[in-house]
Amino acid sequence: MLELHDIRKTFNRGTINEKKALNGVTITLDEGDFVTIIGGNGAGKSTTLNAVAGVWPVDAGSVVINGEDVTGLSEHKRAKLIGRVFQDPMTGTAATMEIQENLALAARRGQRRGLGWGISRKERAEYHELLKMLDLGLEDRMTSKVGLLSGGQRQALTLLMATLKKPDILLLDEHTAALDPKTAAKVLELSDKIIAENHLTAMMVTHNMADAIKHGNRLIMMNDGRIIYDVKGEEKKNLTVDDLLRKFEEVSGSKLNNDRMLLAND
Amino acid sequence: MTQIQTFFNALPGDMTQGLIWGLLAIGVYITYKVIDVADLTVDGTLAFGGAVLVVLVRAGCPVGIALVGSFVAGCLAGLITGMLHTALGIPAILAGILTQISLYSVNVQILSGSNLALSSRNFNLMVSSGEITSSLLVVILFNAAIIAALYWFFGTEYGMTLRATGCNKNMARAQGINTKSATVVALVLSNGIVGVAGGLLSQFEGNADVNKGRGAIVIGLAAVIIGEVLGELIFRKKFNFVLKLSFTALGAIIYFVVMRIVLVMGLPSHWTKALSAVIVALFLGIPFLQNTAKSSFRRAGKNSRAAQDDKEVV
Numbered sequence: 001m002l003e004l005h006d007i008r009k010t011f012n013r014g015t016i017n018e019k020k021a022l023n024g025v026t027i028t029l030d031e032g033d034f035v036t037i038i039g040g041n042g043a044g045k046s047t048t049l050n051a052v053a054g055v056w057p058v059d060a061g062s063v064v065i066n067g068e069d070v071t072g073l074s075e076h077k078r079a080k081l082i083g084r085v086f087q088d089p090m091t092g093t094a095a096t097m098e099i100q101e102n103l104a105l106a107a108r109r110g111q112r113r114g115l116g117w118g119i120s121r122k123e124r125a126e127y128h129e130l131l132k133m134l135d136l137g138l139e140d141r142m143t144s145k146v147g148l149l150s151g152g153q154r155q156a157l158t159l160l161m162a163t164l165k166k167p168d169i170l171l172l173d174e175h176t177a178a179l180d181p182k183t184a185a186k187v188l189e190l191s192d193k194i195i196a197e198n199h200l201t202a203m204m205v206t207h208n209m210a211d212a213i214k215h216g217n218r219l220i221m222m223n224d225g226r227i228i229y230d231v232k233g234e235e236k237k238n239l240t241v242d243d244l245l246r247k248f249e250e251v252s253g254s255k256l257n258n259d260r261m262l263l264a265n266d
Numbered sequence: 267m268t269q270i271q272t273f274f275n276a277l278p279g280d281m282t283q284g285l286i287w288g289l290l291a292i293g294v295y296i297t298y299k300v301i302d303v304a305d306l307t308v309d310g311t312l313a314f315g316g317a318v319l320v321v322l323v324r325a326g327c328p329v330g331i332a333l334v335g336s337f338v339a340g341c342l343a344g345l346i347t348g349m350l351h352t353a354l355g356i357p358a359i360l361a362g363i364l365t366q367i368s369l370y371s372v373n374v375q376i377l378s379g380s381n382l383a384l385s386s387r388n389f390n391l392m393v394s395s396g397e398i399t400s401s402l403l404v405v406i407l408f409n410a411a412i413i414a415a416l417y418w419f420f421g422t423e424y425g426m427t428l429r430a431t432g433c434n435k436n437m438a439r440a441q442g443i444n445t446k447s448a449t450v451v452a453l454v455l456s457n458g459i460v461g462v463a464g465g466l467l468s469q470f471e472g473n474a475d476v477n478k479g480r481g482a483i484v485i486g487l488a489a490v491i492i493g494e495v496l497g498e499l500i501f502r503k504k505f506n507f508v509l510k511l512s513f514t515a516l517g518a519i520i521y522f523v524v525m526r527i528v529l530v531m532g533l534p535s536h537w538t539k540a541l542s543a544v545i546v547a548l549f550l551g552i553p554f555l556q557n558t559a560k561s562s563f564r565r566a567g568k569n570s571r572a573a574q575d576d577k578e579v580v
Contacts, residue, residue, distance in 0.1 A: 053440070079442035092440070094433040097426075105430055109442045113423035161441075 001201045002029040002169050007051050007061035021047040023225035025061070029169070029203070029218075033232075034195055036212040037205045038244070039222035045205040046087075048222070049171045052203070054078040066168045080110025083162030083200075085155065085175040085191075092158030095147035099138060099157065102146055103127045106161035130160060134190070152183035156190055163194050170195065172204040176211075188215065209241045223252045269530050276526055278398045284522035285405040286393070286466045287485055288515030291493070292412060293459035294486035295514045300420070301432035301452040306362035307347045308486060310369030311340045311457045312479035315464025317376045320384045320474035329392055333465045340461020341454045343369060348450030366479075373476045380476045384468060391469040401470065408466065412459060413511045419455075420507065428452050481539050485521060488542050491549040493517030521545075 009022040022044050029035060037045045051058050052065075054075040062071045065081045086092050093102050104119035104127075124142065131139035134156050138149075146154060155175055162170060172191060176184035192215060195202050206212050212219055218232035221244070228251040231239065290312060297305040315336035322332035343365055350361035374380060386394035393401035419425040430438040431448040438445050460482075468474040493513035497505045505513075524545075525538050533541070559565075 075439045076442050076444050079440055082440075084440045086436070091434070091436050094430045094437050096433045097429060101426060101429075105426055105438075105441050105443075108423060111442075113427055113443075115419075115422045115424055118421055118423045118426040 001031045001033065001066055002027075002052065002203075003062075003064040004028075004048070004052070005062045005064070007048070007063070008059045009047060009051060009056075010059055021225055022051060022058075025051070025222075025225070025227060027220065027227060027230070029201055031201055032199050033218055034200075034202045034216035035204070035218045035220060036216045037203060037220050037222060038207070038209055038212045040248075043222040044225040045222055046173050047225075049084075049173050049203060049205060052169065053082055053084060053171060081168040083109075083165075083167030083170045085158045085162050085170075085172050087174040087177050089151040089154040089158070089178055092161070093146045093149075093154050096145060098143050099131070099146055099149075100124060100127050100142040102157065103130075103161060103164060106164045109165050130164075134160065150183075152179050152187060155179065155187050159187065159191060159194060163198060163200065166198055166200070168201065170200045170202040172202060174205050174207060177207060191215075209244050213237075213239050213241070213244070221248060221251075223248070228252060273526060273530050276530075277523070278402055279395060280522045280526050281519050282393065282398060282402045282405055283467075283470065284519035285402070285409055285515060286463055286470060287482075287522065288405075288409055288489065288518035289412060289463035289466070290460050290482060291486045291489035291514045291518045292409075292416070292511055293456040293463065294483065295490050295511065296416070296452055296456040296459070298487065298490060299432075299510075300429060301449055303351075303358040303432075303449065303453070304362070305344075305347060305453060305456060306359060306483055307343050307365045307369075307453070307457055308362075308460045309479040309482045310366035310373070311343045311460040312464040312467065312482045313373050313474070313476055314343055314369050314376075314479075315340050315461030316468030316474040316478055317373045317382070317464075317476070318461070319465035320382050320468050321376055323384060323389055323391075324382070329390060329469070333392070333462060336461040336465030337458045338461070340464070341458040343461070344454040344457030345450065347457070348453040351453075352446040352450055370476060373474075377474055377476065381473060383473045385472060386469075393466055393470045394472065395470055405466065408462070409512075409515045412462075413508060413515070416511060417508050481542065484539070484542050484546055485518070488521050488546045488549070489518035490514050491517070491546060492520050495549060496520075 004025050004027050007022050007025040011017070011019045011021055019042075021042075025044065025048055037048065039045050050056070052063055054063075054070065054073060054077075058071065062069055064070070065078075068081070070078045070081065084092070094105070097105075100119060104123060107123065127142060128139045131142065136153050136156060138153065138157065146157065149157065159175070175191070176187050179187060188211065191204070194200070202216070204216065213236070217236065218230070219236050219239070220227050221229035229247055290308065294305070294308060297303045318339040319329075319332045319336045322335050323329055327335070347361045347365040350356045350364060351358050356364070384391070386396055393404050395401075420429060427438065427443045428448045428451060430441065430443055431445045432452075435445045438448070464478070467478065493516055494510070496517065497509055497513035501509055521542070525541070528541065529535060529538070
């Protein structure tokens with residue numbers, strides 16, 4: 001479903017701020033894989049997701065989604081295959097547009113957009129039902145501007161938008177990191193539900209090791225722009241946070257340096 | 267008493283002129299408000315649209331077709347700014363200035379000089395300062411038609427991609443929207459409308475002049491801002507897109523009426539440009555000052571000192 005082959009990316013090459021962000025990332029995701037990604041600060045977790053999404057061209061390597069080599073496609077052209085939810089709740093939605101307009105924009109991801117009405121009556125009825133599913137009362141506020149919603153509501157809406165047209169791959173980039181613990185748990189639960197119901201292939205970056213173990217069927221750990229640990233199935237289910245910490249020291253030869261990650265242990 | 271008479275005699279003409287500038291302001295609204303780009307091309311585009319119309323009409327072209335020429339000319343100017351901005355990565359403000367300054371040379375070339383007359387006695391024009399009543403009607407129709415067309419366009423699938431681009435480029439790209447082409451299309455559309463305003467203005471004033479557009483962006487912004495403040499005051503949450511465009515046109519009328527009042531009161535006419543800049547600065551600055559007044563270091567310091575003093579008293 002998704003193949004990354006030897007992806008490399010260096011930022012600010014030739015300057016004092018040169019940063020080798022990805023040093024040969026290779027991974028193949030099977031259809032229906034839900035991969036959680038953990039790692040220290042600057043390990044390349046979000047950068048990997050951005051390489052898939054095409055935020056910038058990679059220096060070397062190839063990105064193949066569902067058999068199609070998208071390495072040479074720009075971000076908006078790849079969008080037909082990809083659903084995304086970002087860390088910042090502000091990033092995924094258009095604040096000055098209505099809830100239903102945001103959904104209508106997402107419903108046409110990857111399609112030609114012509115001069116027909118941007119939102120049809122039939123769609124409105126569909127969105128009403130979908131929003132009801134979120135159980136946030138948004139179905140009664142469909143003409144409200146998204147800017148009036150809370151961070152949690154915006155992330156739930158973004159999640160709905162990302163999966164409204166079934167994506168070949170869903171990218172969740174620390175999408176609960178900016179939310180309070182209770183809302184974060186709710187959005188995560190919703191993510192699980194949507195991924196399971198639609199049999200989606202997904203990648204989720206998280207700084208919470210317990211979440212990384214609890215969710216998905218596969219877990220990868222990154223360090224220094226490489227994948228250093230890849231585990232799935234039963235073995236993944238039986239992992240503990242201590243296992244992960246030990247594994248990290250064993251493979252990387254240093255202590256995990258992500259404060260947020262260590263503080264988030266429970 | 268005579269001053270009041272002068273004012274009322276000039277009112278229909280000022281309203282007509284205001285509504286021609288209202289079209290320009292609607293063009294400015296598309297760039298400044300919808301896609302969030304400050305486009306300075308319009309100064310050049312207004313004169314460009316006028317020059318194209320006058321030359322075409324004098325060459326025997328029917329005025330309606332000449333006005334289409336003004337529109338196309340404006341679109342072209344917007345396209346150049348758009349390409350400078352998106353294809354060459356030049357900041358939008360600078361891209362607009364570059365197009366604007368080169369249009370000055372283009373306009374001199376088209377007019378074979380700095381000025382060319384277009385008399386309503388020799389040509390069958392749509393609007394002219396000699397026939398105010400019919401002119402006023404014509405410009406009202408133009409405003410209504412363009413507002414209706416824009417309402418339709420920004421409600422379409424494609425039009426919505428322009429709004430999304432102006433609001434949040436990351437979101438737009440993630441939804442498969444080409445934000446660069448959306449920005450260019452908005453600039454083309456905006457300058458096309460400004461070109462039409464230029465075509466009408468040169469008919470109304472009976473000439474095309476390379477300096478006609480100087481400071482046009484400031485008048486356009488003034489109209490947008492006056493319309494916005496007024497509309498939000500009256501309609502609050504019900505201030506929808508059609509009303510926003512209508513109030514932009516109304517803002518232009520108010521601008522010209524206010525200018526007439528200060529002229530009648532004795533302000534020398536060369537001060538009107540400075541006054542329009544002051545109006546824009548005030549309307550843009552007041553919301554900022556209101557915000558900082560609510561939360562400022564000066565106030566925080568004062569509160570802190572007051573609290574310390576209270577402690578000492580106790």
